[in-house]
Amino acid sequence: MPTTKKQNKSNTGTGEIAPAKGKLGVMIPGMGAVATTFVAGVEAVRKGISKPIGSLTQMGTIRLGKRTDGRSPKINEFVPLAGLNDLVFTGWDIFEDDMYAAAGKAGVLDRSLLEQVKPFLSSIKPRKAVFDKNYVKKLDGPNVKKGKNKMDLAEQLRDDIRDFRKSSGADRLVMAWCGSTETFIEAGPAHQSVAALEKAMQKNDESIAPSMIYAYAALKEGVPFSNGAPNLTVDVPAMHELSKQMNAPICGKDYKTGQTLIKTILAPGFKARMIGLNGWFSTNILGNRDGEVLEDPGSFKTKEESKLSVLEHILQPELYPDLYGNIFHKVRINYYPPRGDNKEGWDNIDIFGWLGYPMQIKVDFLCRDSILAAPIVLDLVLFLDLAKRSSALRGIGIQEWLSFYFKSPMTAPGLYPEHDLFIQSMKLKNTLRHLMGEEMITHLGLEYYD
Numbered sequence: 001m002p003t004t005k006k007q008n009k010s011n012t013g014t015g016e017i018a019p020a021k022g023k024l025g026v027m028i029p030g031m032g033a034v035a036t037t038f039v040a041g042v043e044a045v046r047k048g049i050s051k052p053i054g055s056l057t058q059m060g061t062i063r064l065g066k067r068t069d070g071r072s073p074k075i076n077e078f079v080p081l082a083g084l085n086d087l088v089f090t091g092w093d094i095f096e097d098d099m100y101a102a103a104g105k106a107g108v109l110d111r112s113l114l115e116q117v118k119p120f121l122s123s124i125k126p127r128k129a130v131f132d133k134n135y136v137k138k139l140d141g142p143n144v145k146k147g148k149n150k151m152d153l154a155e156q157l158r159d160d161i162r163d164f165r166k167s168s169g170a171d172r173l174v175m176a177w178c179g180s181t182e183t184f185i186e187a188g189p190a191h192q193s194v195a196a197l198e199k200a201m202q203k204n205d206e207s208i209a210p211s212m213i214y215a216y217a218a219l220k221e222g223v224p225f226s227n228g229a230p231n232l233t234v235d236v237p238a239m240h241e242l243s244k245q246m247n248a249p250i251c252g253k254d255y256k257t258g259q260t261l262i263k264t265i266l267a268p269g270f271k272a273r274m275i276g277l278n279g280w281f282s283t284n285i286l287g288n289r290d291g292e293v294l295e296d297p298g299s300f301k302t303k304e305e306s307k308l309s310v311l312e313h314i315l316q317p318e319l320y321p322d323l324y325g326n327i328f329h330k331v332r333i334n335y336y337p338p339r340g341d342n343k344e345g346w347d348n349i350d351i352f353g354w355l356g357y358p359m360q361i362k363v364d365f366l367c368r369d370s371i372l373a374a375p376i377v378l379d380l381v382l383f384l385d386l387a388k389r390s391s392a393l394r395g396i397g398i399q400e401w402l403s404f405y406f407k408s409p410m411t412a413p414g415l416y417p418e419h420d421l422f423i424q425s426m427k428l429k430n431t432l433r434h435l436m437g438e439e440m441i442t443h444l445g446l447e448y449y450d
């Protein structure tokens with residue numbers, strides 16, 4: 001079985017995977033804190049200045065076969081992923097700052113690090129954005145496209161995509177949404193089919209958010225799309241249909257960083273040990289532009305929905321009414337400029353044990369949001385590109401195996417999302433084993449005692 005990077009088309013147990021030849025173009029709507037931390041980080045790693053901490057594709061290994069086999073290759077040597085040196089970048093933003101200026105304003109990375117990657121970051125200038133202030137009430141900027149309707153704007157984005165493909169010499173492309181959180185919307189008639197979506201775009205229907213216009217343009221160009229925000233974007237039937245039609249994989253929503261990451265680490269532990277929970281209060285102070293955008297109740301509602309669903313799905317109150325039938329779960333985000341990107345998140349967790357005796361856990365996470373998000377963007381870009389090259393994955397639409405990275409994982413209609421980080425991790429690794437024709441790992445292990 002293959003355990004090294006493939007140079008030629010691989011014939012695996014589950015179809016073919018085309019090799020990762022040539023350049024991979026990464027297209028980023030929203031050149032803010034997350035996007036610039038990601039791109040600056042890739043360049044710093046390429047120059048040998050820093051290590052890609054937090055990235056499974058760069059640092060992770062995968063066990064193959066029995067524990068006694070001693071086969072644990074690095075993930076990027078096991079599956080054919082694009083190398084960091086093959087990545088080229090472009091982006092869109094409503095502000096005119098190039099990535100160097102934007103990274104400086106975001107204030108995540110030290111000046112000394114930014115100076116070392118300055119020429120590279122300065123060369124990435126924002127294309128004009130598709131923007132609608134009704135969707136992000138707290139922002140306004142000059143670098144915005146004009147068009148006669150939303151379909152016209154999508155056509156302009158498709159031109160940008162073709163232009164980048166040509167000018168960068170990229171063989172393959174991926175689009176990774178790192179733009180702001182848009183106001184809360186629910187799927188409506190315009191989102192039910194590709195035909196309805198296209199008609200609505202022609203008519204400038206207000207239920208078509210800017211992020212959907214980017215996603216539509218990407219998918220029409222056959223480009224995979226990852227949604228790092230909690231926005232509805234590709235989580236509607238029309239986009240599922242288009243994704244399958246165009247063999248352009250999709251995944252989302254909302255990068256799982258900070259407080260929700262910790263929540264999905266702790267909650268599965270309580271459930272595994274049948275420890276009860278009756279309250280979880282989470283509050284944050286955050287001072288970056290994302291925090292400012294989330295001051296708007298519409299944008300906050302989108303984020304809140306994304307953060308709240310996690311516990312219910314992990315703890316399954318319907319199966320464990322005595323333990324989780326009556327949970328008070330509250331999430332607050334407070335914009336507090338002095339903290340910048342260095343968020344502080346507090347959790348007060350009220351749990352109970354044997355005979356119902358109460359206990360408390362307090363978590364105070366001095367977190368760096370974009371430092372946690374950047375490796376996620378990298379992994380998603382590389383894995384989506386793998387999915388696009390895999391005959392088994394490219395036509396299935398939603399890539400549920402990438403749930404590991406998201407607060408609100410997208411699933412097939414009618415399926416509840418898997419939020420438990422450890423199940424998500426096993427699902428991801430088993431998908432890679434399956435793709436490469438390796439056996440699944442069940443952790444049964446009885447054979448060691450025969």
Ligand SMILES: NC(=O)c1ccc[n+]([C@@H]2O[C@H](COP(=O)([O-])OP(=O)(O)OC[C@H]3O[C@@H](n4cnc5c(N)ncnc54)[C@H](O)[C@@H]3O)[C@@H](O)[C@H]2O)c1
Nearest residue numbers: 030032033034093129179180181229255257289290369373
């Ligand atoms: N930082 C994290 O850990 C984290 C975690 C999960 C999700 N997210 C989400 O990722 C997104 C980016 O976060 P951030 O901290 O980088 O925010 P940010 O405010 O620093 O960057 C967002 C950028 O998107 C731009 N933008 C907004 N609408 C746009 C549009 N229609 N087209 C092009 N550009 C547009 C803004 O001008 C801004 O520069 C947010 O939606 C956030 O909620 C972030």
